Amino acid sequence: MGLLFLFIGLFIFIRRWNAPRAVHFYVFCLVSFICWSFHYSGKFDAFDWEVYWAEIVARLLAPALLLHFALVFPGRSETTVRSSAKLTAVYVLPFFLLLIHVNTALKANGFVPWLASYLLLTKFGIWLPGALLSGCGDWFLPQLPGSPVRRSSAASYGNG
Numbered sequence: 001m002g003l004l005f006l007f008i009g010l011f012i013f014i015r016r017w018n019a020p021r022a023v024h025f026y027v028f029c030l031v032s033f034i035c036w037s038f039h040y041s042g043k044f045d046a047f048d049w050e051v052y053w054a055e056i057v058a059r060l061l062a063p064a065l066l067l068h069f070a071l072v073f074p075g076r077s078e079t080t081v082r083s084s085a086k087l088t089a090v091y092v093l094p095f096f097l098l099l100i101h102v103n104t105a106l107k108a109n110g111f112v113p114w115l116a117s118y119l120l121l122t123k124f125g126i127w128l129p130g131a132l133l134s135g136c137g138d139w140f141l142p143q144l145p146g147s148p149v150r151r152s153s154a155a156s157y158g159n160g
Contacts, residue, residue, distance in 0.1 A: 002036030005029045021073050028065045034058035056101055060094040097124055 009029025
């Protein structure tokens, strides 16, 4: 599954690298590739730590990138300040969850790395896509009048 994301992203990037949202779509596909393909072995050598942190960052970043892509595709009709505020709000929750992960790993600010904290952070990472797509999506995506593409995007978002 991960290779499929990588090939689709590379195909779109190579064919249409100068399209307005092609780089963003490629980054989303690359993050999805990492989510599906990177899994640490448990040895925790230098390479294993890199795979571990790449997986955590990708798992936190993928839902935010998807919602960001949905907000800016096929085009914006809002003011720059309002859309910038929405896009910033999309990345706040993943940033704070990553900060908690790092604090737990470094034993900083009273966080202790033990199994229960790992399981709790994993659950938050699993709930993050649902929270971003359902809770924020209704607020971020108003009723989209206009082109058939925008109406189709809104209908597919609303229908799951």
